[in-house]
Amino acid sequence: MNCEKCNNHPATTHIKRFAGGVAEEFHLCAACAKASGLLSPDGGFNLGDLFGGLLGNSVSQQPAVAQSPRCAACGLSLQEIAQSGRMGCAACYDTFSAQIAPTLQRIHSSVQHSGKTPEDGNPALRERRERESTLTQLREQIAHAVREENYEQAAKLRDEIRALEQGGGDDA
Amino acid sequence: MHNQHDVVLSTRVRLARNLADMPFVGRLNEPGKRRVTELARDALPELMFVEMDQLPRLQAASLAERRLISTQFAAQEPGTALLTQADDSIAIMLCEEDHLRIQALAPDLALHDCHARADELDNRLSNKLNFAFDPQLGYLTQCPTNLGTAMRAGVLLHLPALAALKRVGGYAESISKLGLTLRGAFGEGSKGTAALFQLSNQVTLGISESQALENLQAYALQFAANERNARAELLAQPEWEDKLWRAYGLCKHARRMESQEAIELLSLLRMGACENALPVDPQTITDLMTNTLPATLSVTQHITNPDERDRVRAEMIRGAL
Ligand SMILES: [Zn+2]
Ligand SMILES: [Zn+2]
Numbered sequence: 001m002n003c004e005k006c007n008n009h010p011a012t013t014h015i016k017r018f019a020g021g022v023a024e025e026f027h028l029c030a031a032c033a034k035a036s037g038l039l040s041p042d043g044g045f046n047l048g049d050l051f052g053g054l055l056g057n058s059v060s061q062q063p064a065v066a067q068s069p070r071c072a073a074c075g076l077s078l079q080e081i082a083q084s085g086r087m088g089c090a091a092c093y094d095t096f097s098a099q100i101a102p103t104l105q106r107i108h109s110s111v112q113h114s115g116k117t118p119e120d121g122n123p124a125l126r127e128r129r130e131r132e133s134t135l136t137q138l139r140e141q142i143a144h145a146v147r148e149e150n151y152e153q154a155a156k157l158r159d160e161i162r163a164l165e166q167g168g169g170d171d172a
Numbered sequence: 173m174h175n176q177h178d179v180v181l182s183t184r185v186r187l188a189r190n191l192a193d194m195p196f197v198g199r200l201n202e203p204g205k206r207r208v209t210e211l212a213r214d215a216l217p218e219l220m221f222v223e224m225d226q227l228p229r230l231q232a233a234s235l236a237e238r239r240l241i242s243t244q245f246a247a248q249e250p251g252t253a254l255l256t257q258a259d260d261s262i263a264i265m266l267c268e269e270d271h272l273r274i275q276a277l278a279p280d281l282a283l284h285d286c287h288a289r290a291d292e293l294d295n296r297l298s299n300k301l302n303f304a305f306d307p308q309l310g311y312l313t314q315c316p317t318n319l320g321t322a323m324r325a326g327v328l329l330h331l332p333a334l335a336a337l338k339r340v341g342g343y344a345e346s347i348s349k350l351g352l353t354l355r356g357a358f359g360e361g362s363k364g365t366a367a368l369f370q371l372s373n374q375v376t377l378g379i380s381e382s383q384a385l386e387n388l389q390a391y392a393l394q395f396a397a398n399e400r401n402a403r404a405e406l407l408a409q410p411e412w413e414d415k416l417w418r419a420y421g422l423c424k425h426a427r428r429m430e431s432q433e434a435i436e437l438l439s440l441l442r443m444g445a446c447e448n449a450l451p452v453d454p455q456t457i458t459d460l461m462t463n464t465l466p467a468t469l470s471v472t473q474h475i476t477n478p479d480e481r482d483r484v485r486a487e488m489i490r491g492a493l
Contacts (some may be wrong), residue, residue: 051316074195090304090312100316104309107317109351110378113310118303122240122296128356 003029005053028053044139053083069094135164176281178208178446179396181328181368181458182447183274185286185385186276188270188313188322190302196314197267205251209266212255215300216293220256224248239328240277241265262289270322272297281392283325283385291381310377320377323386327359327392332443333368333402334395336412340369343398344446347391351375351384366439366461371395403447414445420452424493429486434464438489453463456492464488 003011009029013104032053055078070077076088078096093100104111119126138161145154190196194208194483195381213221224232236246240263265273274297275288279344296346297303304312307329311322319325331342334340357368371392406412419440424431429437442457444450464485469475473484 010405058379060491064475074199076199077366086198086314087312088199089194090190090192090306093309099310104316104319104377108319108377109375111307111379113306114378114383115310115323115380116291118298118305121291122298124299171346 005032056082180281183282183323187274189272190304192302202251205267222254224252291348319466326372333406335455366435386488428482
């Protein structure tokens with residue numbers, strides 16, 4: 001069996017990992033195991049490079065993806081992410097979401113976050129987000145009312161939007 | 173939950189956060205890093221702000237020995253900085269692997285206390301800074317293995333009896349099924365040195381902070397109970413009683429002691445002290461285990477000549493006993 005990461009040397013290091021009850025095995029050559037950080041002397045159990053390796057394999061199996069675009073925000077390509085095991089910026093996650101999904105699934109047991117959000121413990125931010133989403137809804141309703149030629153309803157909605165915009169004008 | 177100090181030396185909870193509108197650390201140049209560190213500094217003005225490349229090398233190494241920063245961070249890359257507090261209860265690494273790594277630390281088993289303090293800092297920071305977050309992936313991190321809560325919680329365990337009875341490996345394997353890891357605290361190369369082990373959560377996506385902490389808490393308590401049983405088993409053997417007293421004798425009379433020897437002997441003394449098998453105070457030994465490490469010893473005792481270190485270390489241990 002050849003190393004999962006470089007596919008050049010025999011896999012001599014076998015690492016078994018369990019995430020959320022799901023067993024995962026990594027078969028690596030000595031050099032790649034060392035480079036993966038799994039054997040690093042520092043406390044962090046670093047799978048970053050391994051992520052890159054797994055992603056690299058998954059990318060090479062999808063030839064169409066090889067010409068994928070670069071991240072518009074930071075300029076990183078999928079190949080570079082696979083090489084370093086690290087994303088370039090927050091927008092990379094959007095740009096490459098389809099390509100990294102299978103690898104994320106392999107590394108994490110679930111791909112749905114459960115836990116804290118930035119709104120928790122931050123009432124001002126929560127209020128602002130909620131107001132924005134209400135405004136979006138009201139604007140959609142206005143567009144709908146206008147299409148239906150229900151101008152009375154549209155005027156009412158417009159007043160609601162104005163009131164909401166003025167109420168939350170302080171931190172805009 | 174306190175008073176597990178005979179087995180649990182310390183607790184650390186770390187939250188990774190990144191600014192939404194800046195490239196991750198790997199794509200940031202030095203001025204970009206300085207910009208990030210200044211934003212964090214201005215958001216938490218009451219903390220001490222230390223630019224890592226301005227710090228004497230030994231002081232940086234001592235911070236790593238005291239587990240306030242990672243060994244990678246102790247390399248003092250230009251542009252990296254630390255936000256900290258005099259009592260060592262908070263250490264925020266800026267531009268380490270992520271823009272911010274908020275850490276709260278405490279002695280003994282104190283997962284909920286540490287998490288509450290890290291969480292409070294995170295709330296204050298997120299009032300001023302816009303953190304990268306996705307409803308599905310959670311907090312966005314440079315390395316996709318930290319996605320989700322981006323929380324790494326860990327307890328430092330002293331397991332001399334389980335290590336002597338060669339039972340640590342078996343436990344390590346069984347807890348990995350539960351999304352936890354157990355590793356030698358001094359790294360793989362010197363596995364089991366001083367019998368210090370780091371137990372931490374591994375899974376961050378799909379599990380909430382409180383679930384992960386509950387899980388970790390339960391297994392830390394289980395390790396503490398198992399270690400106590402193993403100590404009783406071990407100390408019932410006359411050769412182990414002899415081994416502890418010999419370690420005590422060496423520490424009480426040696427004139428020179430290297431770091432490696434000191435940490436191994438102090439590990440034995442600590443077990444003896446906690447089990448009332450030796451006439452020493454456990455806290456004194458716990459403090460010595462950190463204070464006699466090379467960089468920390470050099471900084472606190474103002475040692476400039478490395479040859480002096482082994483003599484001062486032996487003197488310090490004799491004095492404390
Ligand atoms: Zn390889
Ligand atoms: Zn990007």
